[in-house]
Amino acid sequence: MQRSPATTAVISADALQGLIDALAARRYRVVGPTVRDGAIVYDTIAGIGDLPAGWTDRQEAGRYRLERRTDGALFGFAVGPQSWKRFLHPPVETLWTARKDDTGVAIAATPKTDEKFAFIGVRACELHAIAIQNRVFCEGPFPDVAYATRRRNAFVVAVNCGEAGGTCFCASMQTGPKADTGFDLAVTELLDGTAHEFLVEVGSDAGNEVLAALPHRPASNAQLAAGAAAVARTASRMGRSLATGGLKELLQGNPNHPRWDAVAERCLTCGNCTMVCPTCFCTTVEDHSDLTGASAERVRKWDSCFTMDFSFIHGGSVRKTAKARYRQWMTHKLANWIDQFGTSGCVGCGRCITWCPVGIDITEEAAAIKATPQTAKGA
Amino acid sequence: MPDIEHVLKEHPFFAGLAPAQSKLIAGCARNHLFGAGQYLFHEGEPANEFFVIRHGHVALEIVAPGQAPLVFATLGQGEIVGASWLVPPYRWTFDARAVELTRAIGIDAACLRGKCEADHDLGYEMMKRFLSVLVQRLHATRLQILDIYGKR
Amino acid sequence: MSARPGPFIPQLYRVSRTQRELADTVTLELVPQEGARPAFQPGQFNMLYAFGVGEVAISLSGDPNETKTYVHTVRDVGAVSGAIARLTTGATVGLRGPFGQGWPIAQAEGADMVIVAGGLGLAPLRPAIYQVLSNRRRYGRVVVLVGSRNPQDLLFRHELEQWRQRLDVDIGVTVDHADPEWRGNVGVVPALIPRAPFDPHDAVALVCGPEVMMRFAANALRDAGVAGDRIYLSMERNMKCAIGLCGHCQFGPDFLCKDGPVLRYDRIAAIFAAREI
Numbered sequence: 001m002q003r004s005p006a007t008t009a010v011i012s013a014d015a016l017q018g019l020i021d022a023l024a025a026r027r028y029r030v031v032g033p034t035v036r037d038g039a040i041v042y043d044t045i046a047g048i049g050d051l052p053a054g055w056t057d058r059q060e061a062g063r064y065r066l067e068r069r070t071d072g073a074l075f076g077f078a079v080g081p082q083s084w085k086r087f088l089h090p091p092v093e094t095l096w097t098a099r100k101d102d103t104g105v106a107i108a109a110t111p112k113t114d115e116k117f118a119f120i121g122v123r124a125c126e127l128h129a130i131a132i133q134n135r136v137f138c139e140g141p142f143p144d145v146a147y148a149t150r151r152r153n154a155f156v157v158a159v160n161c162g163e164a165g166g167t168c169f170c171a172s173m174q175t176g177p178k179a180d181t182g183f184d185l186a187v188t189e190l191l192d193g194t195a196h197e198f199l200v201e202v203g204s205d206a207g208n209e210v211l212a213a214l215p216h217r218p219a220s221n222a223q224l225a226a227g228a229a230a231v232a233r234t235a236s237r238m239g240r241s242l243a244t245g246g247l248k249e250l251l252q253g254n255p256n257h258p259r260w261d262a263v264a265e266r267c268l269t270c271g272n273c274t275m276v277c278p279t280c281f282c283t284t285v286e287d288h289s290d291l292t293g294a295s296a297e298r299v300r301k302w303d304s305c306f307t308m309d310f311s312f313i314h315g316g317s318v319r320k321t322a323k324a325r326y327r328q329w330m331t332h333k334l335a336n337w338i339d340q341f342g343t344s345g346c347v348g349c350g351r352c353i354t355w356c357p358v359g360i361d362i363t364e365e366a367a368a369i370k371a372t373p374q375t376a377k378g379a
Numbered sequence: 380m381p382d383i384e385h386v387l388k389e390h391p392f393f394a395g396l397a398p399a400q401s402k403l404i405a406g407c408a409r410n411h412l413f414g415a416g417q418y419l420f421h422e423g424e425p426a427n428e429f430f431v432i433r434h435g436h437v438a439l440e441i442v443a444p445g446q447a448p449l450v451f452a453t454l455g456q457g458e459i460v461g462a463s464w465l466v467p468p469y470r471w472t473f474d475a476r477a478v479e480l481t482r483a484i485g486i487d488a489a490c491l492r493g494k495c496e497a498d499h500d501l502g503y504e505m506m507k508r509f510l511s512v513l514v515q516r517l518h519a520t521r522l523q524i525l526d527i528y529g530k531r
Numbered sequence: 532m533s534a535r536p537g538p539f540i541p542q543l544y545r546v547s548r549t550q551r552e553l554a555d556t557v558t559l560e561l562v563p564q565e566g567a568r569p570a571f572q573p574g575q576f577n578m579l580y581a582f583g584v585g586e587v588a589i590s591l592s593g594d595p596n597e598t599k600t601y602v603h604t605v606r607d608v609g610a611v612s613g614a615i616a617r618l619t620t621g622a623t624v625g626l627r628g629p630f631g632q633g634w635p636i637a638q639a640e641g642a643d644m645v646i647v648a649g650g651l652g653l654a655p656l657r658p659a660i661y662q663v664l665s666n667r668r669r670y671g672r673v674v675v676l677v678g679s680r681n682p683q684d685l686l687f688r689h690e691l692e693q694w695r696q697r698l699d700v701d702i703g704v705t706v707d708h709a710d711p712e713w714r715g716n717v718g719v720v721p722a723l724i725p726r727a728p729f730d731p732h733d734a735v736a737l738v739c740g741p742e743v744m745m746r747f748a749a750n751a752l753r754d755a756g757v758a759g760d761r762i763y764l765s766m767e768r769n770m771k772c773a774i775g776l777c778g779h780c781q782f783g784p785d786f787l788c789k790d791g792p793v794l795r796y797d798r799i800a801a802i803f804a805a806r807e808i
Contacts, residue, residue, distance in 0.1 A: 096540055098625075100582055104564075105543055105623045141789055142538040142774035252783070255805045282778030285771050289583025296583040303777070310779060312769050314608040324807030328781075336784035440711065447710040453717040455726075478714050518747075519719045523707045527741040528650035528680035 009216040010223055013074070013196045016187075017048045018214050019157070023118040028155055031087060032120035033080065038066060040080040042087070045120065052077060059166040059239070059350060062359030072196070075121055075189050078165025079349050083278030084126055087117050088150050089133060095285070097297040112146065116153035122183065124176030125168075125347040127158055129278035131182050135341045136281050155206060158183035162230045164237040167350030169363060172242040175347040177234040185211060188227040199227045240350060242363045243370065244334075247344075250370055251335040255327065259368045264323035266358045271304035273352035273360075274329065279337075279345045282310070305329050330362060383408045383484055390431060392459055392508055400501050407490035413437075413477035419460060426469045428485040429461035435481025440474050451523070452516070453478065459512055464488035538774045541580045541625025544568075546618050547600060553684055555607045556651065557616045558592065560600040561624060568601050573658030574633030574765060574793045577601060578773045580625030581614035588770035589615070590655035590792075591629060595662055601626070604654040604686070630773045631792050634659040635763060639735035643671040645727065645757070647748045649678040649720055649740020653686045655765050655792075656739050660694070667699055672729045676703040678720030678744060682713045701728050720744060721751035731756035737793075739765040746804060749796050759797030766792050766799075783808060 011019070023030050024046075032045040035052045045051065057077045058065045069076050098107045122130070134151055137144040158179035170176030179186040184207030188199040199219050202208045219227075274280040284303035289296040303310060306325050311318040319325045337345030346362070353361045384405035387393050393401060411430065413419060419430060419437060430437075436455050440448040451473075454460055460483070463471050469488065495502030548560040562568070576590045587609075593602025607613040618624060636659055644663050648656045663670055675694065679685045685704065695702040703723045705716035716723065720740070736752050738745050745764050752762050766787055769779045773788045780787040783802045785794060802808045 098582065100623075105582060105625070107540055107543070107625065109540055137776060140775040142776065144776055253801075255802065255808065281776070283772070284777065284779070285586070287580075287583060287585040293583055300777075303779075305778065310769065313767060314612075318768065319807045321807060328808075332781065336781070339784035340786070436714075438711065438717065447712075450709045450711060450713060450717045453705075453715070455716070476711070515722075519722055522719045522721075522743065522747060525743060526680065526707065527743045528678070528684065528707065 008219045008224060008227075009200045009202075009211060010190075010197050010219045011187075011200055011211075011214055011216045013048065013198070015214045015216065016074070016198060019185075019210065020045065020047050020118075020120065022210055022213060023155060028116055028118035030118045030120060031084075033075070033077070035066065039064065040066065040077055041082050042080070042084060042119075048074060051075070051121075056163060057165065059168075059354040060359075061167065061353050061361050062356055064354050071191055073162065073189055073191050075159045075161075075187075076163055078161065078163055078168055079123055079126070079351060081276050081351065081355055083276070083349075083351070084119055084122060084130060085133060085278050085281075087119070088130065088154065089137070089147060089281060091302045093146075093300045095298045095300050097295065099295050101294060112149070116155075117150070118155040118157070120157045122156050122158045122179075123161055123170075123349070124158065124179040125170040125173070125349040126278055127156070127179055127182040128173075128175040128347045129349070130156075132279045132341065132343060132345060132347070133281055135343075136279075139341075155210075156183045156185075156203075158186040158203075160186060160188040160227070160231050161234045162189055164234045164239060165350050165354075166239040167353040167361075168238050169240040169242050169348040169350060171235050171238045171348070172240075172244065172363075173344060173346055173348035178231050183207070188230060190223060190226055190230075192226070197223070199223060240348075240353065240361070240363045242346075242348065242366055244344065247366060247370070248335040248338050250373055251331045251366075254369055254374050255331075257369050257372075257374050259365060259372075260323045260327045262368075263326050263360060263365055264321065266360055267322045267326045268357060269306040269322050269325055270357060271306040272355045272357065273362075274304040274306060275302070276351040276355045277333075278347065278349060278351070279333075280304070284309070305332070326360075330365060333362070334366065383410065386433065386484060387431070391457060392431065392512075396501075396504055400498075400504060403494050403498070403501060404486060404491065407487040407494065408484050409487075411483045411485045413481040413483065415477060415479045417477050419475040419477065419483070420471050421474050422471055424471050426461060426464040426471050427488050429459065429464045429488060430475075430483040430485050432456055432458050432460065433482045433484060435483070436478040437481060437483075438476050438478050440476060442474065448474070452519075459509075462509055462513055464492075465506075465509060538627060538630075541578070541586075541627050544601070544624050544626045546620050546622045546624060549618070549620055552604060552686055553606075555616070556604060556686065557607075558602060558604045559615070559618060559624075560593070560602050561626065562600050563626075564623075567598065569629065570598070571595055571601070571629040571658075572633030573636060573662050574655060575629040575631045576655075576773075576792065577603065577626050577628030577630070578770070579603065579605075579615050580627070581611055581618070582623070582625070584614045585611040586625070586627075586771075587611040587615060588630075588773060588788075590765070592654040592657050593661075594665075595658050596665060604651070604657075606651050627773060630788050632790065634737050634765075634793055635735065636662050640666075640669040641671070642761075643729040643734035644673045645724075645729050645734050645736040645752070646673075646675045647720060647724070647736060647738045647740075647752075648676070649744035649748070650680065650684070651686065652738075652740030652744070652765070653677055656737060657687060657690075659737055664694070664697075664700070671733065672701065673699065674701045674703070674727045674729045676720055676723045676727060677705070678723075678740065679704070679706050680708075681706050682709050682715070703727060719747070721747045724748065724751040724755055732758075734761065736762045737765075738762065742767075749803075759800060760795060762796035763793050764796055764799070766794055 137147040161177040183203040186201040333345040544561040592604040607616040775789040
């Protein structure tokens with residue numbers, strides 16, 4: 001891999017369109033942020049005209065609004081309700097189909113598509129989230145080959161955040177705001193009066209090859225400094241923070257903390273947090289058959305540990321109460337994940353805080369438990 | 380009697396008693412031999428004796444009309460049969476049947492109650508021991524009524 | 532033309548034999564339609580698929596040294612397990628597996644082996660018993676303690692009687708209640724532990740049954756002096772993918788499908804008694 005930070009390039013906003021065109025020409029499905037239904041979502045884009053130029057987001061616990069910016073920044077927002085996981089780890093996927101007739105039963109895997117994605121505008125926290133899901137799906141005893149293929153074939157254009165979201169805490173989780181690994185290209189938007197350009201850092205051979213075909217020039221020291229300053233400014237304006245020291249032992253050691261009861265009074269177990277979280281990976285499988293019983297299929301769908309079904313065994317659900325289900329989600333995300341996969345499951349993107357209908361804040365819950373640990377009381 | 384005193388001294392239930400206390404208890408004790416199927420006592424009878432099983436197997440059962448008796452516990456070598464002798468009205472609340480040939484030491488209830496009244500230290504030692512047995516039996520009974528092997 | 536089976540795609544098996552064990556419990560013997568059945572460790576499970584109905588995790592309950600078939604003892608407790616339990620000889624069933632960490636039988640060599648089973652828990656332990664008895668010389672005392680609701684619900688009663696006839700195995704059986712025909716013990720399994728003939732300071736205990744029973748059996752083993760890192764339990768939670776990708780079977784940080792279902796007691800003791808974990 002050739003990567004040389006010293007030769008960070010600069011491209012114009014128009015060249016960004018050239019980048020999208022080049023990827024489309026290479027038969028990537030180009031996906032990027034776009035405004036729809038009052039939010040910034042990720043979907044297929046044709047060009048920079050589809051990007052949320054001049055939009056930003058105002059996020060708080062249980063609150064998300066788009067607002068007009070005073071400039072025309074293309075990436076002047078944080079993250080929306082979705083993440084890239086809906087492309088790499090689709091919400092619905094048919095695993096296999098089966099037929100039954102007089103000759104017997106036959107099971108066939110679903111044919112693979114050769115769709116490959118180019119992601120435009122992946123935030124640092126999202127790069128970490130993708131890496132985290134990659135560990136879950138590819139580094140266990142039974143790798144998910146379909147996921148691995150989608151990940152391997154994806155072309156990632158990251159963007160360094162110039163805005164900190166109201167619920168962001170990537171600095172606490174050491175997952176941003178600077179994109180450092182896991183991308184093919186990483187851009188930093190430089191918008192200064194009329195000059196609208198992008199620093200471009202190369203992260204892979206594939207990225208190098210695409211950049212080489214676009215009009216670009218080396219970045220000046222002033223431009224590099226401006227880029228670094230933007231990232232530093234973002235880092236200093238995080239909307240939230242999470243003290244991670246000792247957090248794993250704290251949560252694993254306090255299953256009976258009264259704070260769980262308190263948060264359960266508010267939690268609707270709606271599962272929004274698990275849907276918007278970029279690392280939540282749980283799925284369920286459904287077996288369907290037609291009325292004649294001649295054909296059947298198995299479909300995998302996103303699932304949430306907040307459902308009653310999730311923990312159902314023949315006697316009933318193990319986690320009946322909202323308390324048990326909230327505790328499961330938060331303890332898994334911030335503590336058990338470390339035992340399972342070597343890192344925290346949280347990247348500090350703040351989505352769970354923003355999209356919780358009652359505004360439950362994972363950083364606030366962690367801080368409350370930390371303030372009054374009950375481990376002495378026989379966990 | 381020396382034989383019984385020796386057996387009681389060796390028995391884990393009576394371990395830790397002062398020799399004088401063991402002698403007091405032995406003074407209330409006598410040997411029993413129950414044939415297979417023979418009842419040690421029936422529900423409602425006065426609880427005149429409790430039993431320390433030396434060898435054999437005793438089933439505790441409760442009868443309801445029209446049904447076979449329900450055996451809810453069995454006790455074996457070294458175990459104590461009967462606590463109702465300790466609390467008024469001193470009546471048995473179940474049947475106890477020897478499943479096989481069973482040798483037991485029976486300890487006269489009135490005799491031992493009298494000695495415990497006269498010697499509270501002896502009384503306290505007996506209470507401690509019986510309480511421990513009853514707590515264990517209560518715990519086991521709770522598990523049994525949970526019917527954990529039954530279908531949910 | 533079937534897809535190549537693997538951890539995601541069921542392989543097709545045929546029911547070669549069925550045996551009714553109890554009113555709601557059946558043992559099935561399965562042979563692969565093609566090829567040989569992969570080897571398994573006692574304590575592992577397969578995902579059995581009933582066409583169009585679904586999949587269920589069932590422990591292997593047969594002899595690992597018998598290499599032709601997979602043996603599963605299935606209790607009818609729902610739509611899928613019921614469909615599997617009702618399969619007849621010759622029927623086709625889908626199978627993925629074997630999955631999971633099994634009982635530490637080889638690691639226990641040299642020690643006394645104490646096997647404590649409650650109800651259907653004897654099924655996942657039976658392969659362990661077979662394995663131990665086929666290498667009997669490598670163990671000290673071998674004790675099998677079995678609890679059941681009543682004598683009629685005693686699983687594998689015939690085999691228990693056969694094992695009892697051996698001079699080198701101690702079998703203890705107890706039931707929650709019985710009628711007077713029953714000449715055995717009536718009481719709970721933990722009560723059998725203090726009197727069982729094994730050396731608690733040099734024993735490995737394998738425990739399987741309803742979770743309540745496992746909790747109190749583990750307590751009784753600990754009270755008797757068995758160290759927490761020598762007691763193994765087989766845990767059960769909701770199982771969907773069985774390959775560590777769907778998240779359902781988590782028990783604390785452990786995925787029962789790949790870190791379990793057999794777990795060492797001391798490593799789960801802290802959450803074992805907690806509610807709703």
